[in-house]
Structures are given as C-alpha cells and as structure tokens.
Amino acid sequence: MLQSFWAEILATLITLAIVVLVRVLAAKAITEYAKHSQLLAHRANLAIRYTNVFLTVLFFVVVFAIWGVNSDDLFVTFTSLLTILGVAFFAQWSILSNITSGIILLFSLPFKIGDTVKILDKDYPIEAEIEDIKAFHTYLRTKSGEIITIPNTVMMQKGISVINDPTAENQEFTD
Structure with a gap:
C-alpha cells in the first residue's frame, strides 16, 4: 500500500526540504539586508515571519498538487474559507487595516x-x-x-x- 504512494511521498519530502532551505536562506538574506541598511532586528524579524507564512502557504499548495487533490474541490473549500474570513474581517475591518498599515510601515520606513x-x-x-x-x-x-x-x-x-x-x-x- 505504501509503495503505491512512493512518488508522492518522495516529492513531498523534496518539497519540504526545498521550503526549509528557502526559509533559512531568506531569513539570512533579510538579516544581512537589515544589517547593511541599519534596520532594527525587530523589523527584520517581522519580515522573516511574513516570508515564512507565505512560504508555508506555498508549500501546502504544492503538496496538494503533488497528492492530486482535485483543484475544483480545493477551490470551493478555499473560497468558502475566504468568504467566512472575509465576513469576520469585515466585521473587524480595523484588524485587517492595522495589519496592512503595519506591513506598509515595515517597508516604507517613515x-x-x-x-x-x-x-x-x-x-x-x-x-x-x-x-x-x-x-x-x-x-x-x-x-x-x-x-x-x-x-x-x-x-x-x-x-x-x-x-x-x-x-x-x-x-x-x-x-
């Protein structure tokens, strides 16, 4: 039974290794950039967290593709989840607005x-x-x-x- 999924398991492990490597390299690059541009460690850590969230989401998208999850089912689930989150965030628009403002402040450095x-x-x-x-x-x-x-x-x-x-x-x- 396990041997029938050998290709998917191997592809998932390779993808995981690549994502971990990219996360480490991105963290080092952001840290080096922060040192050279004299950014505070706090801002560099925040940029690293945002990068890690993006890479994690990207990892799951690739893993779903590797395992052959039906994209139509995944799309319906994803849009339903976004709709629920959208309603929740609309009710609390200030949260989303503050996050967006925090990201802008992080990169614009006023x-x-x-x-x-x-x-x-x-x-x-x-x-x-x-x-x-x-x-x-x-x-x-x-x-x-x-x-x-x-x-x-x-x-x-x-x-x-x-x-x-x-x-x-x-x-x-x-x-």
Whole structure:
C-alpha cells in the first residue's frame, strides 16, 4: 500500500526540504539586508515571519498538487474559507487595516524605534519616542514616561513629524 504512494511521498519530502532551505536562506538574506541598511532586528524579524507564512502557504499548495487533490474541490473549500474570513474581517475591518498599515510601515520606513515623533492631531497632539512597532500597534513613550499605544492605521492616517532622527543628523538635503 505504501509503495503505491512512493512518488508522492518522495516529492513531498523534496518539497519540504526545498521550503526549509528557502526559509533559512531568506531569513539570512533579510538579516544581512537589515544589517547593511541599519534596520532594527525587530523589523527584520517581522519580515522573516511574513516570508515564512507565505512560504508555508506555498508549500501546502504544492503538496496538494503533488497528492492530486482535485483543484475544483480545493477551490470551493478555499473560497468558502475566504468568504467566512472575509465576513469576520469585515466585521473587524480595523484588524485587517492595522495589519496592512503595519506591513506598509515595515517597508516604507517613515520612522523607526528610537525616533521622537509628533503626531499632528488637532484634538490630541502627541509628542513621544517610538518604543516598539508591532503588526497591529505602535508603542510610544512620552517624556513623562507614559506608554501610549497607537493603532498602526492612525500612524498611517495622521501627519507624523520626526523631531529627532539620529541617522538624519549628518545627512544633507539635496534637490
């Protein structure tokens, strides 16, 4: 019985080995890029997590193809699952919005941990140092030591002024 699936087992093991190798190489590449571009380890780790999720999903798609799962059945299951998740996320759109904003903040690098920023909000302006940037929230510490949690969506929607950027001190502005 097991011998009749020998090709599929071997192909699955090879695929698994390739995915593990790509995950390790991608993690090393992201870490090296982070060192050369002086990104914080936190942002590199977040990029590694996103890459690992993508590679895991890709692995399962390939394994389903190897084992001959009927693509029509898989498509119906996948779209049903996405519909359910879509309704759940629509009900909680802020979660999806914060994740998307977190990804944009990760790659656009408008500010980084350690920068002092001023959030330009007419009702409640905030001046604080960025403590941490997570997938959903950014944590700020005021001069008085108060920790403020700001959703990443707000960090994308409001004007942000970087008051002191240690890496920008020695840079000249050119046209």
